[in-house]
Amino acid sequence: MxxxxxxxxxxxxxxxxxxxxxxxxxxxxxxxxxxxxxxxxxxxxxxxxxxxxxxxxxxxxxxxxxxxxxxxxxxxxxxxxxxxxxxxxxxxxSDDKMVKVEIPVKTEGFAKGIRKGGKLKLNLRTLKVKALVKHLPDTININVDDLDLGQSYKVGSLQRENLEFLNAKAVPVVTIMITRAARAAKVGKG
Missing domain, CATH: 2.40.240.10 (Ribosomal Protein L25; Chain P)
Known part of the structure; x- marks a missing residue:
């Protein structure tokens, strides 16, 4: 950090x-x-x-x-x-005291859903975490390569060693939104 x-x-x-x-x-x-x-x-x-x-x-x-x-x-x-x-x-x-702090979220990668015309929506810009100071990262990096249209990563699906996420587990952090263009392309193919 x-x-x-x-x-x-x-x-x-x-x-x-x-x-x-x-x-x-x-x-x-x-x-x-x-x-x-x-x-x-x-x-x-x-x-x-x-x-x-x-x-x-x-x-x-x-x-x-x-x-x-x-x-x-x-x-x-x-x-x-x-x-x-x-x-x-x-x-x-101190080195032995847990702290609660909000860490910025950073997305990386190019989602499948974006290639199909979707739009990435970052629902939470920061995540509240609890950890020892020595384990606090500068950012929480989330790779979105596997996300398709309509899919999201929720707080509960995030796992980081030595970090406890304090946000509600069901809250989506990042979502690939289905745009009108993506919906029209999907209907046109089907």
Whole structure:
């Protein structure tokens, strides 16, 4: 799994007034959970750009006043109107602790159904998984070569070593939709 580093400093004062003051200075308040006690910190908003505005999932090396904590982002809150990052929550990870995270889905191959005029539909862009940090992949790759018209891969049919899928088993991840052109070609042959 890819990693990214963020430099931050501890927040001596917490509360709404202090958080508002920080935001005016271009800083984002945040909290690191999962350790003995939550650690309140602040970091420049630009530190989060490559972490927040991407479909990728990163392991974050959160450097708070010189101490580095391995973590993953749990939640990011934005201003309801502007695109300003308001608050960030991180979860401290360790090699022996399971984490839940959403991993992007990536399709590969050329489905039989597409050759017959069908259309690939990605129903889930991410899958929620539970695993140890060392087993988390960058993406969940699904080979669609064998899918024909009207067929799909459901969450329950996906098997990955050391990963537990948390989405409902009956939900289709990727489907080959039957288009009007494919239906007309099928009727014309039959």
């Amino acid at each position: 890819k990693s990214i580093s963020i430099k931050a400093t501890k927040r001596p004062v917490v509360g709404k007034k202090e958080a508002k003051r920080l935001r005016l200075e271009g800083l984002v308040p945040g909290v690191l959970y999962g350790g003995e006690e939550p650690i309140h910190f602040q970091a420049p908003e630009k530190e989060f750009k490559s972490l927040i505005y991407t479909p990728n999932v990163y392991l974050v090396n959160l450097d708070i006043d010189g101490t580095v904590y391995q973590s993953i982002i749990q939640d990011a809150q934005f201003h309801p109107v502007e695109e300003q990052l308001m608050h960030v929550d991180f979860l401290q990870t």
